[in-house]
Amino acid sequence: MIGLLAEVPYWGQSLLRVLGGLVAVLLPAGTIVYIFLFKMMSFMQSRLGPMEAGPYGSMQLFAEVGKWLQKEDIVPDRADARIFKMAPIIVLVSTFLLVVVVPFGPDAFFTNFETGVFYALAVSSVSVLGILIAGWSSANKYSLLGGLRAAGQLIAYELPMVLAVMGVVIQAGTMNLQKIVVAQNSGSMFGIDVVGHPYVVSQFVGFIIFMIAIQAELTQAPFDMPIAESELVSGYMTEYSGFRFLIFFIGEFATAGVFAMIASVLFLGGWGVPFTWFGWTSIDDIANWMNFVGPLIMFTKMMLLVFIIMWIRFSYPRLREDQLQRFAWKGLIPVALANIMVTSILKVVF
């Protein structure tokens, strides 16, 4: 966005960036909820899903939001009211901070952070704080257990996520997400550059680990012990109602969208098309229309990855708490470390 809006005054740029951020967070979240949560899950369970509000129930989302906004904002008597009210906001803010580094086109980005991936990983870990204090401040043993489970799970799966990203960073030689996109689209595999060099091919192990880790980071089934409804009512969200529940809900699916965007930037080539298609050689040659097509390409790739996440969510039963921890520490982390070693050896050799 910076490049596009060079002539706009600074306050105008800031305003447009805030608006862009809202669109980049809320639009994917709404689409994901409607297409996957309402419709795909229903079809997988041989039912129609919401059909009343609007054609094929497409206005259902607005009806739901309206319902939640009307509900009373209940704070339990014994709860720590200030912290209780603050917790969902921390979770949502961390999502908004996350979208800031995602590039959507050659000039369509919010900030071109030199250490973009690292920033994304750091900021995503802030949401754990919100979840933890939501569980504690509810003054409810189910909530507290849910919060503790969530914290243990998110810490355990953050490590394989960071380690999986490291392979991509080694291969691209940069932590800047924009440069990672360029490196993938201007690269070639065995001299063939028709499809560029998306890292999903050479970093396949890393991609699988990253996808499993974000499944767990988003607490989607089979990793949904923090909100396991048959044991913990609704985990750390038990006491929340009205718009604070809505914030948690938006946060969950918006984060799914943003994580999928980051995964598509790291492994699927992000907003770009292989540069050889149009004879571009560097990022400066790219035609201006990519700033408008790029976001659409990103959106398509994001929907594809979220489809996989949701597909697994609706298909698999929940793991047990000890299985979850063992899987992260004894399965994913050693494999991710081996992946880094192999990647760096190959990087030095070739």
Added chain:
Amino acid sequence: MIAQNIGFWTIAIVMIVAALRVVTTNNVVHAALWLVVVLAGAAAQYILLAAEFVAITQVLVYIGAVMVLFLFGTMLTRARIGSESDLNNTYKKLGVPVAGLMFAAMVVALSSSFGKEKIPDSPKVISTQEVSDQIFGQYLLPFWALSFVLLAAVVGAIVLARKD
């Protein structure tokens, strides 16, 4: 430069207030959350100094890992809602002069080594590559020594915690 100064003082005041609240609040979890504000303020100051990498590391390590573990630990053992009266112990009187002494030592050390120096108007942004070249070149030995200390701590924790 004025904007940076305003930013610095705003963040610094927020940090000082938060730091005081860490030790005066009557609830363990509140104290931990005030500490999060202090640490986030430190990260913001690093950003003002154009030290992007250090700032992000601060967020990842201190807010994302250390504070979460801290809260996790207190919530598992003792973290009541509402105020607790027995948080202060008898060492409080000893703590105040020690903290004052530490502050004086820091002021002397910093002003004697950097007293005359001024940060240039447009500080040079040091790239992450330069930082890593330094760590894995000139400072490789201390870096290794530090990682061995951490490894020893981890092994020690396992030895202490395991019963069998």
